[in-house]
Amino acid sequence: MKYMVLMYADPAATAAMTDEQRAGVFRRHEELHRDLEGSGEMLNGAGLAYPADTTTLRWNGDGPDGPTPVDGPFAAAAEHLTAYYVIDCASPERAREIAGRVLDFHVVAVEVRPVHDSFGMG
Structure with missing residues (x-):
């Protein structure tokens, strides 16, 4: 089953990260x-x-006039979507296990959502 792992962070906290903190986050994601x-x-x-x-x-x-463009994100919030993964794994439990590996001081919430293989709703 495919899952989208949506990562949320506070953009101000991201901007305030030290070089050492940023390097630590990159190392964890690379691992x-x-x-x-594998x-x-x-x-x-992608980020x-x-x-x-x-x-x-x-x-x-x-x-x-068609759609109206508005500067800024869809919703006003403290945390915003900062990155995503699309994974293919055996179970919802495994997807949650993977998602739990990205939670830290920077990524404060992770949404795990099944992906439909078609645009149908089933």
Whole structure:
């Protein structure tokens, strides 16, 4: 089963990280990548730019102007989506085990969500 592991952090805390803290976070993720690539469970992943660099498009009905672009993230929050992995593993328990490895002082919440292989809702 495929899962999306969505990582959330406070952008201000990320910006305030020391070089040593940043290096520690990178080491932990590199180790996780090596483990999951070796087991075949890592499919994809990336870090995301700061929320301030985001544009959100909002549905504007069927009006002639189309979607309305808004600077900033979808929702106002202290923590924002900072990175993601797409993994393929045997069980929800294994997905949660993998997700637990990214929690720390920086990534303060992780969402584990099953991925549909099609755009259907089943």
